[in-house]
Amino acid sequence: MxxxxxxxxxxxxxxxxxxxxxxxxxxxxxxxxxxxxxxxxxxxxxxxxxxxxxxxxxxxxxxxxxxxxxxxxxxxxxxxxxxxxxxxxxxxxxxxxxxxxxxxxxxxxxxxxxxxxxxxILTYATTIHALADRARLKEGETLLVLGAAGGVGLAAVELGKAMGARVVAAVSSGEKAEAARAAGADSAVVYPRGPFDREGAKALAGLFKEAVGSAGADVVYDPVGGDYTEAALRAIAWEGRLLVIGFPAGIPKLPLNLTLLKSCDVRGVFWGAFAARDPKANAAHIATLFRLWDEGRIAPxxxxxxxxxxxxxxxxxxxxxxxxxxxxxxxxx
The missing domain is CATH 3.90.180.10 (Medium-chain alcohol dehydrogenases, catalytic domain)
Incomplete structure (x- = not known):
């Protein structure tokens, strides 16, 4: 072979x-x-x-x-x-x-x-664990998805909609915005490529705030990292939850005063360890994914x-x- x-x-x-x-x-x-x-x-x-x-x-x-x-x-x-x-x-x-x-x-x-x-499996199982277990996403909440046109990003868009959230997709190009909308995103915002200086970071945070609205994002799904994480955290809602998925743009360092001011949480997501520690819960998630796939509500x-x-x-x-x-x-x- x-x-x-x-x-x-x-x-x-x-x-x-x-x-x-x-x-x-x-x-x-x-x-x-x-x-x-x-x-x-x-x-x-x-x-x-x-x-x-x-x-x-x-x-x-x-x-x-x-x-x-x-x-x-x-x-x-x-x-x-x-x-x-x-x-x-x-x-x-x-x-x-x-x-x-x-x-x-x-x-x-x-x-x-x-x-x-x-x-x-990897993208959707990671995402259903993130949204259901770590974020406890509720119907009617606002979900901001960074990198929303990638594999895990599109999974977050689809599963967020399946769970009844308002989904705002953040992407790096118009083509990717169209892909996110086609997957069900309610709206899309195109962000520039980093890294950013101080003014650029401030503008990025403003872009995210405008996209999610004055109340902020109840949940931020972040498979990107880098300078994008802090900008998204600045757009989070009171008692919001930021999900740490991955770091292709680099591992961010966050000013923790932001978590105090918003009374918000930063929550790590490690699906592989979750699946090993709680195989029954993971199996239930997999069964849900196959049901949603069969219903046409998700599709790789x-x-x-x-x-x-x-x-x-x-x-x-x-x-x-x-x-x-x-x-x-x-x-x-």
Missing amino acids: KALLSNAPGGPETLALTELPDPVPGPGQLLVRVKACAINYPDVLIIEDKYQFRPERPFAPGGEIAGVVEAVGEGVTGWAEGARLIAMLGHGGLSEKVLVSAAMAIPLPEGRSFEEGSAL RVSRTWPLAEGGDAIAYMAARQAVGKLVVTMDA
């Missing part, structure tokens, strides 16, 4: 397409022929040794896959050769074949493409695909913050 490997820390250009022996499933495992692997921002970080987990090299990036069961390990029940599934791996997905814990595999419904399946948007040999280009595209929706690497085999 072929795999796109990271042999040393570096950017996407350091990844090497390599021939490897097929893995063999052990007890409780499934051997899966990968059909599609979604690219997420952790893939940018993990190959540079900047992610919170550092796999032993060589390893393939790619933590979110959809594929077909090729062999079943000892003791596995409920799965058979030819079954379609989606799974979260952490890493390893940019390979033609992977081993998946049968306990962690999720059936992919017939009629859903592998590309869609690979693009569902795959905007671009690449073949395995060009998987590094997909990661570079993600690193450049150009993505609208999800980016997916597909396997032809």
